[in-house]
Amino acid sequence: MNKLGIIAGEGKFPILIAKEAFAKGVEVFVICAKNNASEEDFKPYAKKTITLKLGQLGKALKFFKENSVTKAVMAGRVEHFNIFNLIPDLRTAKVLASLRDMRAKSILEAAINEFKKEGIEFQSSALFLDRFIPQKSVLTKRKPTEEEEKNIELGEKISKTLATLDVGLTSVICDKAVVAVEGMEGTDNCILRAGQIVAKNPGKNKFLVVVKVARPKQDDRYDLPIIGKGTIKAMIEARANVLAIEGGKTIVLDIDEVCKLADKNAISIVVR
16 A cells, blocks of 8 residues: 555544554645644645535545545544535535435444445454554553442443444443433533532442444444544543453554553543
């Protein structure tokens, strides 16, 4: 691969892919989703960048084709709420009209198929990022207690059900009770909401357990589970002391810093 296109949402994830690709001698061409990603962040690594609004599928295809890009990735979060404010171009409007529902999975798969029609194949979002995907282990100094393991087991059942329904990937558990499940707001906000709920209900044990899973038959071209320092900061604020993720399927951004921050706050990160 000598060229890579990146459709970039918010956060460090797409920047990290650009950096790793650049280090391997790959020419990088970035489409920044307006109000989500900044061209400035990619200047050290990208040969060309452009900022487009959501729904400008025709211009996105044109940018990649003009630069002979045939391999691309999607990376970085775009708020699902933005779909309600979408002003589509003609090509996007036709795609949206063909959908049975407006789930993220349906929209992204349809978009990927449109790029494929033009000779542009999407790769795994984890391209070049193998070292950021931990396998089964405990990443922190502290291991989960026996009681916390029971909460993890419940959280896995709940989160996997959510993932199967394509609702969310995360559940938050306290004393073997489900406090919050993830919707459109994303993992970090789900954790903060759980913390607010528990804070209003005095109990003997207020510490929370967070469980994040991958979808069954996960399509790694989009929406891979990701955690980072923001997740740990949300856990600290919400008084959550365990994070369980799926091994081989979850990207941990800034993994060394994540573990250092978790250790500093006696948080256990377990990869199942």
